[in-house]
Amino acid sequence: MAMGRFLERLGRVYLGVVLAFLYVPILVMAVMSFNQSEFYQLPIRFTTGWYEKLWNNSEILNAAWSSVWIACTTTVIATTLGTAAAIAFFRYEFRGKVILQALLFPPIAIPWLITGTAMLIFFFSIGLGRGAPAVIIGHVALALPYVIVVVTARLRTFDPQLEEAARSLGASSWEVTRSVTLPWIASGIIAGALFAFAVSFDQFVVSYFLAEPGDSTLPVVIYTAIRKGFTPEINAISTIIIVISMSLMLLAARYANFGGER
Amino acid sequence: MAGVRVANINKHFGAMKALDDVSLDFADGEFFGLLGPSGSGKTTLLRVIAGFLFADSGSVVIGDQPVERVPVEKREIGMVFQNYALFPNMSIADNVGFGLRVRKQSRAEIARNVAQALELVQLGHLGERRPHQLSGGQRQRVALARAIVTQPRVLLLDEPLSALDKALRVDMQIELKRIQREVGITTIFVTHDQEEALTLSDRIGILKDGRLVQTGTPHDMYHAPVNEFAAGFLGEANIFKGAVGASAMTLADGSTIRWADHQQDARPPGAIAVRPESVIVSAKRPDEHPHMNCLKASIRQKIFAGPTVTYLLEWQDQPIKILAKEGEMKDIPDAGDVWINWPAEKSIAIPAG
Numbered sequence: 074m075a076m077g078r079f080l081e082r083l084g085r086v087y088l089g090v091v092l093a094f095l096y097v098p099i100l101v102m103a104v105m106s107f108n109q110s111e112f113y114q115l116p117i118r119f120t121t122g123w124y125e126k127l128w129n130n131s132e133i134l135n136a137a138w139s140s141v142w143i144a145c146t147t148t149v150i151a152t153t154l155g156t157a158a159a160i161a162f163f164r165y166e167f168r169g170k171v172i173l174q175a176l177l178f179p180p181i182a183i184p185w186l187i188t189g190t191a192m193l194i195f196f197f198s199i200g201l202g203r204g205a206p207a208v209i210i211g212h213v214a215l216a217l218p219y220v221i222v223v224v225t226a227r228l229r230t231f232d233p234q235l236e237e238a239a240r241s242l243g244a245s246s247w248e249v250t251r252s253v254t255l256p257w258i259a260s261g262i263i264a265g266a267l268f269a270f271a272v273s274f275d276q277f278v279v280s281y282f283l284a285e286p287g288d289s290t291l292p293v294v295i296y297t298a299i300r301k302g303f304t305p306e307i308n309a310i311s312t313i314i315i316v317i318s319m320s321l322m323l324l325a326a327r328y329a330n331f332g333g334e335r
Numbered sequence: 336m337a338g339v340r341v342a343n344i345n346k347h348f349g350a351m352k353a354l355d356d357v358s359l360d361f362a363d364g365e366f367f368g369l370l371g372p373s374g375s376g377k378t379t380l381l382r383v384i385a386g387f388l389f390a391d392s393g394s395v396v397i398g399d400q401p402v403e404r405v406p407v408e409k410r411e412i413g414m415v416f417q418n419y420a421l422f423p424n425m426s427i428a429d430n431v432g433f434g435l436r437v438r439k440q441s442r443a444e445i446a447r448n449v450a451q452a453l454e455l456v457q458l459g460h461l462g463e464r465r466p467h468q469l470s471g472g473q474r475q476r477v478a479l480a481r482a483i484v485t486q487p488r489v490l491l492l493d494e495p496l497s498a499l500d501k502a503l504r505v506d507m508q509i510e511l512k513r514i515q516r517e518v519g520i521t522t523i524f525v526t527h528d529q530e531e532a533l534t535l536s537d538r539i540g541i542l543k544d545g546r547l548v549q550t551g552t553p554h555d556m557y558h559a560p561v562n563e564f565a566a567g568f569l570g571e572a573n574i575f576k577g578a579v580g581a582s583a584m585t586l587a588d589g590s591t592i593r594w595a596d597h598q599q600d601a602r603p604p605g606a607i608a609v610r611p612e613s614v615i616v617s618a619k620r621p622d623e624h625p626h627m628n629c630l631k632a633s634i635r636q637k638i639f640a641g642p643t644v645t646y647l648l649e650w651q652d653q654p655i656k657i658l659a660k661e662g663e664m665k666d667i668p669d670a671g672d673v674w675i676n677w678p679a680e681k682s683i684a685i686p687a688g
Binding site for chain 1: 406409411412414416420421422424433481482485
């Protein structure tokens, strides 16, 4: 009994330590974005000045805008292609299926630095060069396996007889997909889309390699800014991003239950 | 509505031959039971008719339309699956109306037809529920309503009752038969349950190892099986083999058994089958009679099951099963030697080879 209670308490302490480890730095950053001192001097004197400064920093705002629309485009393309691929893997037997499925995993495991280098060399050799199209293609390639894996996991719980039943009732292949298959895997698709968005929005290495200098995404600009000298503006933009992405996550968790049973 | 004709169907799965030259006619409006052990090809045949599988060779004709190259969704069939396969994201009414929506019927028509179909299966009041809120028997009815509301040419049932418990299954058998009669639709159903096949079918087809063993009415199939497998699969049978003479068979213990002359094929039978309910047990040797068969056997076990009593006996190391009504056979010891006898006309002559 005593031992059990001890272990339980230990578990709670452990959980607390992990949460602190994850969130204290973020909390400090958020608090400092409201501190007047540029050098993190205490006590804190409240100001929204850094946010105002951020609002006038066109470089960061442009980069944020690039990040958002590139992530959205990547999400739409990767989710559509990934869902279609997952359904095809689920529904059909064809030659080379196992090899294709196996080929999906290395992109997750290969370091992004190597993928980025390879893409840069490839895009230059085919004449595409750097720029937004190259970045989007790169991001889609990175996000696609995540979407396929997540949607496939959801499809494992799907009864293929439901598709057969719909077909026996006269539904065409598209009607079967739209009214029977997609509603079932919707939560998986949403979870997959979130992954795709996160992979693209967080992406530093591939963006750094493939974006045109001077017109890059937020992670690249933040990195460059830090090298030049740290300002609390970075804290401010980071805080905004965290608030937005945490809200999105909470919303998705509530709606999609992370791909589990509703 | 229409009859269905399959001819010379062959189907392989890899090296395994699932259907071997199967030909069958399903008459218009008939309730046909496909019966066989698992792996006999009965479900494969149903799926070939439905269009989920394509045969290697042979023809499938629904009505007078050859459908070998017609996909499932264009075959105008209704199908009920073993696990019902109701769409979990739709209400009961939307489930039943699915095939009508696909056929672009108007909202009013759909509402009217769905209401009618749900009324037919006596679930008129449950249209707004979701599938997971229904019991197994109710889901079964919904699946049936969904399959027939589109007025298909043929209704295919894949082990429709096997997921229900026994009491409910008997109710649903009666219900299924009533609905089929009312709609008058050609119905082909697959089952491994011989009692279910006997109860429901106008005609039965027995399959084994991908081959069609025998077809006929339940009565004919029960009383005149073409081989030992058919005799043992549809009902139970005690099989006797021995040296066959002109009108009697001499068994290993020297005793002879006879069969009724009118049963005799041109060829002598290969074996004699006797149904458990045809045999009488007596403690004393009955008087010799030319039309009675009599063997000496010993009782191993007596199983009381309320209205019926089953005796398990042994004759020449061969197990014998006898079924009697409770109270019908008195003075039978629980163990020891007895006489089993049955009239010659109850001997089922099974054709040789």
